[in-house]
Amino acid sequence: MEKGKYAHLVKPLSIAAMPGAERAFRNTGNADINLWLNGRDHLEGVELNFSWGFYTGLGDWHPGMDPHVHPYPEALVFVGLDPDNIDYLGAEMQYCLGKELEIHNFDKPSVVIAKGGVLHCPSVTKEVLNPIGYSFFIISLGAEPKTAWLGDGISAEAMKAMQAPPDSDMKLPMVSTFPKKRYHVDDTTVTYGNKHDNIVKPLKLLESPAKDMSPEEKAAYEEKVLKGEIMRPGPGSPDKMVWMTGEDLEGMDLNFTWGFHKKPGVWHRGPGKSDGRHVHPHDEVLVFAGTDPSDIDYLGAEISIDLGEEGERYVFDKPTAVVLPKGTVHNPIITRYVDRPFAFFLMSLAKEHVTTYV
Amino acid sequence: MPERKYEQLIKPLSDGRIEMADFKTDDMSDSASFNGPGNADKIRWLNGRDHLEGMDLNFSWGFYTGLGDWHTGQDPHVHPYAECLVFVGLDSAKLNYLGAEIEISIGEEQETYTFDEATVVIIPAGVPHCPLVTKRMFSPKGYGFFLLCLDAEPATTWMGEGISQDMLDKMAAAAEANGLKLPMKSTVSKKKIKKNPIKPTGKYDHLVKPLSSGFFIERSDIRKTVSDTCASYYSAMQQRGETAGPGYADHLTWMFGNDLAGLDMNFNWGFYSSPGIWQRNIGTRKNSAPEILVFAGLNPKDIDYLGASIEIELGPERERYVIEKPSAVVIPAGLPYEPVVTRWVDRPFAAYKVGLSGMPEILV
Numbered sequence: 001m002e003k004g005k006y007a008h009l010v011k012p013l014s015i016a017a018m019p020g021a022e023r024a025f026r027n028t029g030n031a032d033i034n035l036w037l038n039g040r041d042h043l044e045g046v047e048l049n050f051s052w053g054f055y056t057g058l059g060d061w062h063p064g065m066d067p068h069v070h071p072y073p074e075a076l077v078f079v080g081l082d083p084d085n086i087d088y089l090g091a092e093m094q095y096c097l098g099k100e101l102e103i104h105n106f107d108k109p110s111v112v113i114a115k116g117g118v119l120h121c122p123s124v125t126k127e128v129l130n131p132i133g134y135s136f137f138i139i140s141l142g143a144e145p146k147t148a149w150l151g152d153g154i155s156a157e158a159m160k161a162m163q164a165p166p167d168s169d170m171k172l173p174m175v176s177t178f179p180k181k182r183y184h185v186d187d188t189t190v191t192y193g194n195k196h197d198n199i200v201k202p203l204k205l206l207e208s209p210a211k212d213m214s215p216e217e218k219a220a221y222e223e224k225v226l227k228g229e230i231m232r233p234g235p236g237s238p239d240k241m242v243w244m245t246g247e248d249l250e251g252m253d254l255n256f257t258w259g260f261h262k263k264p265g266v267w268h269r270g271p272g273k274s275d276g277r278h279v280h281p282h283d284e285v286l287v288f289a290g291t292d293p294s295d296i297d298y299l300g301a302e303i304s305i306d307l308g309e310e311g312e313r314y315v316f317d318k319p320t321a322v323v324l325p326k327g328t329v330h331n332p333i334i335t336r337y338v339d340r341p342f343a344f345f346l347m348s349l350a351k352e353h354v355t356t357y358v
Numbered sequence: 359m360p361e362r363k364y365e366q367l368i369k370p371l372s373d374g375r376i377e378m379a380d381f382k383t384d385d386m387s388d389s390a391s392f393n394g395p396g397n398a399d400k401i402r403w404l405n406g407r408d409h410l411e412g413m414d415l416n417f418s419w420g421f422y423t424g425l426g427d428w429h430t431g432q433d434p435h436v437h438p439y440a441e442c443l444v445f446v447g448l449d450s451a452k453l454n455y456l457g458a459e460i461e462i463s464i465g466e467e468q469e470t471y472t473f474d475e476a477t478v479v480i481i482p483a484g485v486p487h488c489p490l491v492t493k494r495m496f497s498p499k500g501y502g503f504f505l506l507c508l509d510a511e512p513a514t515t516w517m518g519e520g521i522s523q524d525m526l527d528k529m530a531a532a533a534e535a536n537g538l539k540l541p542m543k544s545t546v547s548k549k550k551i552k553k554n555p556i557k558p559t560g561k562y563d564h565l566v567k568p569l570s571s572g573f574f575i576e577r578s579d580i581r582k583t584v585s586d587t588c589a590s591y592y593s594a595m596q597q598r599g600e601t602a603g604p605g606y607a608d609h610l611t612w613m614f615g616n617d618l619a620g621l622d623m624n625f626n627w628g629f630y631s632s633p634g635i636w637q638r639n640i641g642t643r644k645n646s647a648p649e650i651l652v653f654a655g656l657n658p659k660d661i662d663y664l665g666a667s668i669e670i671e672l673g674p675e676r677e678r679y680v681i682e683k684p685s686a687v688v689i690p691a692g693l694p695y696e697p698v699v700t701r702w703v704d705r706p707f708a709a710y711k712v713g714l715s716g717m718p719e720i721l722v
Contacts, residue, residue: 234633234701234702235633235701235702235703236633263604263633263634264603264604264605264632264633264634264635264700265633265634265700265701265702265703266633266667266701266702269667269701269702275680302635302638304699311678313676313678332701334669334699334701335633335634336603336604336605336634336635336638336697336699337603337604337634337635337638338604338634
């Protein structure tokens with residue numbers, strides 16, 4: 001662990017590793033391996049918990065346990081692992097939504113938006129087409145992961161195993177409850193309507209700000225870019241990037257990105273003399289993740305990020321989350337080398353991504 | 359911004375701006391001010407006394423397109439220190455390309471050597487040299503040239519028949535009138551040498567070395583065959599676990615003391631076009647001898663344009679400096695530095711590193 005005033009904001013994803021996790025979901029569609037960090041234990045109290053994992057298995061992710069519900073909203077993001085094709089998921093998914101147990105299918109990178117209290121799952125992996133599988137990350141807007149399991153197939157033994165012993169101070173990574181009202185999910189109880197179409201969305205690529213401009217506006221815009229008055233992507237930026245805001249996410253107080261980074265260099269140039277340094281009026285977490293499913297602790301790149309007014313530099317070459325409480329000056333980010341394309345997603349806890357360069 | 363401890367070690371090459379016209383008055387002949395038709399279109403010249411924190415080095419960087427003698431009538435000349443004259447091309451895809459044909463006379467005998475590829479000419483202290491003549495120009499953008507002189511103060515004794523002490527005094531006065539001080543301490547030798555170039559006998563062959571003899575990196579990989587000194591340095595790199603990062607040179611030549619007639623100097627010269635770190639697994643390093651690292655642009659139309667953004671960390675505090683103009687970084691002996699990271703590149707650029715020892719000695 002690096003020393004420094006902001007070292008507590010730089011979190012290797014491995015701090016959430018749990019021994020034996022790779023065996024937890026055998027013979028299910030759930031993760032081969034995943035890491036799940038939360039605001040309570042890892043993210044400096046930020047109202048967020050998120051996961052990152054690799055998936056190759058077929059079938060229900062939580063057999064007999066679903067549907068389930070959380071007290072907070074969450075976005076469930078399904079992404080592929082082909083850095084040359086961000087539109088490729090490499091899997092066929094089935095998702096069950098609402099008390100109607102409405103079935104939805106998708107085979108493109110997608111986000112499922114589940115507001116607080118909305119029933120969701122079972123999540124079933126129907127087919128895996130990419131030989132290395134796919135990835136998935138949860139973005140949940142609560143510091144402490146909490147789930148109420150509503151499936152009628154949970155054994156008493158399983159319930160006991162998912163709860164802390166009575167009179168114990170143990171903090172489980174997931175606080176599970178088991179309400180009395182239960183749901184049975186099978187072919188006879190699921191439905192096939194369109195009520196929840198709006199909460200299953202293909203990931204949306206960020207488009208050039210000049211896309212809808214007139215030729216004159218575009219010329220003026222490009223001149224400003226050339227003069228460095230507007231931030232422009234540096235060589236370390238991805239060729240394509242997903243960016244979804246609260247407007248895309250049914251009003252969630254969240255905007256997030258997703259992309260593959262393949263090249264070294266600075267991520268942002270300018271604007272002006274800012275050197276890319278900026279702040280947000282909202283909390284944000286940046287996640288740098290590897291794309292090698294055989295080693296979740298491998299990033300395949302070396303990255304530096306400067307934090308605080310002082311520009312304290314932090315350098316890492318392992319999968320890492322950087323926690324940025326609102327108002328924390330950050331950047332530039334510079335990719336020093338890339339041995340294997342890596343993934344990056346940011347989660348900003350506001351509908352709109354508001355940035356002030358400093 | 360906190361106080362910067364090493365700011366003085368970052369020197370924009372523009373600090374060494376020299377405009378020959380500033381040293382001339384209307385009554386001077388065209389040959390005055392050391393500016394023959396073959397001399398630089400644009401030049402920057404920094405020296406240890408005024409710019410490089412007392413380092414025993416003065417060096418130049420310039421662009422050249424003219425044909426003819428560089429110092430009409432003033433040569434040969436001599437310095438009290440050794441120097442390397444490095445002639446390089448501006449084709450960032452081809453390190454060996456010079457794009458011109460150059461002729462230089464060496465020794466009192468005025469043995470005249472001609473070359474048309476990137477070349478270093480080594481001049482030991484006290485050896486008369488020049489005239490230096492650009493005979494032919496092939497490149498549409500000219501070529502580049504840099505001097506590496508092993509003394510803090512540029513000093514020259516002119517031995518040609520076309521220069522007098524009176525002319526030097528006039529130039530000094532003209533410079534003073536323009537608020538300048540002549541960077542070069544010039545004297546006129548009592549002994550004059552009449553211009554009389556002769557064919558080379560081979561006596562000075564060892565002082566004219568194609569840069570290809572030191573090729574080290576080609577197309578971003580260590581070359582399959584390298585000089586003995588490069589092989590020795592590469593072996594030391596491997597022992598330290600260093601590997602080239604993505605930001606390091608596409609093409610690079612490295613000449614060591616053994617390649618440079620035993621001078622206490624080594625230098626490399628390379629072209630760079632990619633962002634990223636220059637050396638992996640290096641952390642910080644410190645050398646037993648002082649070094650400079652020079653970042654130079656390749657646009658002859660604008661000598662103050664670099665076309666890239668590069669950062670370097672200096673000192674045990676790892677103070678970070680970002681360089682976006684042609685600049686030299688002075689690295690005193692024992693000062694930790696690195697990593698160097700190229701942030702972005704708009705146009706390929708050049709860099710040369712000069713160390714004041716025959717072989718870099720990395721201190722642990």
